[in-house]
Amino acid sequence: MTSEFAVEMRDVVKRFITPEGNDMAAVDHVTMKIKNGEFFSMLGSSGCGKTTSLRMIAGFEWPTEGEVYIEGVPMGHTPPFQRKVNTVFQSYALFQHMTVFQNIAFGLEMEGAQEDEIKKRVGRALEMVQLNGMERRRPKQLSGGQQQRVAVARALVKTPDVLLLDEPLGALDLKLRKEMQLELKALQQQLGITFIYVTHDQEEALTMSDRIAVMSKGKVQQMGTPVEVYERPANKFVADFIGESNFLEGKIKSLSKDEASVFVSSLNTELTGIPISQGLVKGEDVVVSIRPEKIRIAQKDALKQNMIQAKVTNMVYIGADTHVYVDAHGSKMKVLEQNHISRLDTSSFYKTGQDVWLMLMPENTLVLKKD
Numbered sequence: 523m524t525s526e527f528a529v530e531m532r533d534v535v536k537r538f539i540t541p542e543g544n545d546m547a548a549v550d551h552v553t554m555k556i557k558n559g560e561f562f563s564m565l566g567s568s569g570c571g572k573t574t575s576l577r578m579i580a581g582f583e584w585p586t587e588g589e590v591y592i593e594g595v596p597m598g599h600t601p602p603f604q605r606k607v608n609t610v611f612q613s614y615a616l617f618q619h620m621t622v623f624q625n626i627a628f629g630l631e632m633e634g635a636q637e638d639e640i641k642k643r644v645g646r647a648l649e650m651v652q653l654n655g656m657e658r659r660r661p662k663q664l665s666g667g668q669q670q671r672v673a674v675a676r677a678l679v680k681t682p683d684v685l686l687l688d689e690p691l692g693a694l695d696l697k698l699r700k701e702m703q704l705e706l707k708a709l710q711q712q713l714g715i716t717f718i719y720v721t722h723d724q725e726e727a728l729t730m731s732d733r734i735a736v737m738s739k740g741k742v743q744q745m746g747t748p749v750e751v752y753e754r755p756a757n758k759f760v761a762d763f764i765g766e767s768n769f770l771e772g773k774i775k776s777l778s779k780d781e782a783s784v785f786v787s788s789l790n791t792e793l794t795g796i797p798i799s800q801g802l803v804k805g806e807d808v809v810v811s812i813r814p815e816k817i818r819i820a821q822k823d824a825l826k827q828n829m830i831q832a833k834v835t836n837m838v839y840i841g842a843d844t845h846v847y848v849d850a851h852g853s854k855m856k857v858l859e860q861n862h863i864s865r866l867d868t869s870s871f872y873k874t875g876q877d878v879w880l881m882l883m884p885e886n887t888l889v890l891k892k893d
């Protein structure tokens with residue numbers, strides 16, 4: 523391989539003129555370097571520019587500015603069929619009047635491959651997605667998950683270096699989607715090819731990806747491993763979009779090389795020893811972010827440090843966890859407690875109106891720039 527990176531987007535912009543006559547940047551100075559063999563996801567809500575980015579990599583659209591590289595080669599106006607990438611669309615786009623075999627063989631036939639070559643390669647693709655024996659069926663005679671696998675097989679049969687997948691599991695119900703997530707991930711690991719996967723589902727992205735680009739309004743907000751984007755979100759948007767967070771407004775009171783003290787005026791409390799990662803300055807207004815499952819509830823002010831007094835306002839039992847809603851001097855916060863022990867004993871629950879203390883462990887408390 524000629525390049526460490528299977529695909530790169532370098533400072534790519536894509537402008538569209540909307541039907542209303544406005545000029546908008548669907549993709550706004552995006553740079554991504556996707557490594558060979560990586561499972562890379564673009565994650566963001568509808569309209570953030572995921573499909574447009576994928577279509578530029580595939581060659582269905584051309585950047586207004588910037589450049590797409592595949593295996594280190596600038597793509598310019600190279601047409602889709604000359605790029606070593608293949609796309610699986612959300613709608614599958616299977617030919618309904620053709621059998622599974624014919625659907626998968628179609629691209630090879632178009633290339634003028636020999637009959638026995640086609641047979642061999644379709645057979646191998648069917649095996650990869652575990653559909654052997656179903657080659658004579660038509661799409662209608664398959665379940666949603668099986669149709670999805672035909673769409674994957676059809677893309678894989680052309681032995682692409684990179685597979686582009688645009689919300690490929692969107693049409694499936696939750697249980698099947700979760701099964702297919704693990705199946706696709708296993709397939710990617712087994713084949714060792716690069717997957718670029720588009721989804722708006724954060725749990726899906728966390729489950730499957732080696733790295734995730736979190737996108738919003740045509741821009742990349744953060745790129746990192748699932749653990750990085752969850753545990754160390756780069757800004758408030760990412761902290762809010764991936765998982766849940768409690769936010770408190772504060773001001774940097776003091777600052778050392780890697781720790782900060784933050785004064786939270788609504789609580790009249792100083793939180794100390796909080797790790798910092800970006801260029802914050804003393805006196806800066808910031809947002810303190812704490813995930814619900816990182817807060818511990820205590821009956822007493824046991825630590826005398828980074829503890830907040832609060833009142834329980836509501837309890838919601840949802841089987842595996844209990845969500846405890848609290849009010850800390852007017853700031854509404856949520857705490858998630860795992861139900862390690864049986865809750866059959868009602869006295870194991872907090873009572874509405876009960877006074878409690880919240881322990882905010884410094885290593886799980888984040889200071890983010892206010893944006």
Ligand SMILES: Nc1ncnc2c1ncn2[C@@H]1O[C@H](COP(=O)(O)OP(=O)(O)O)[C@@H](O)[C@H]1O
Pocket residue numbers: 538539540541548566567568569570571572573574575
């Ligand atoms: N061909 C087009 N003409 C005009 N606007 C477009 C076109 N394609 C996409 N857009 C706009 O670009 C933005 C990003 O779209 P898209 O990449 O499809 O988002 P996503 O896949 O993240 O939902 C949207 O606001 C969409 O309306």
Ligand SMILES: [Mg+2]
Pocket residue numbers: 572573574
């Ligand atoms: Mg899309």
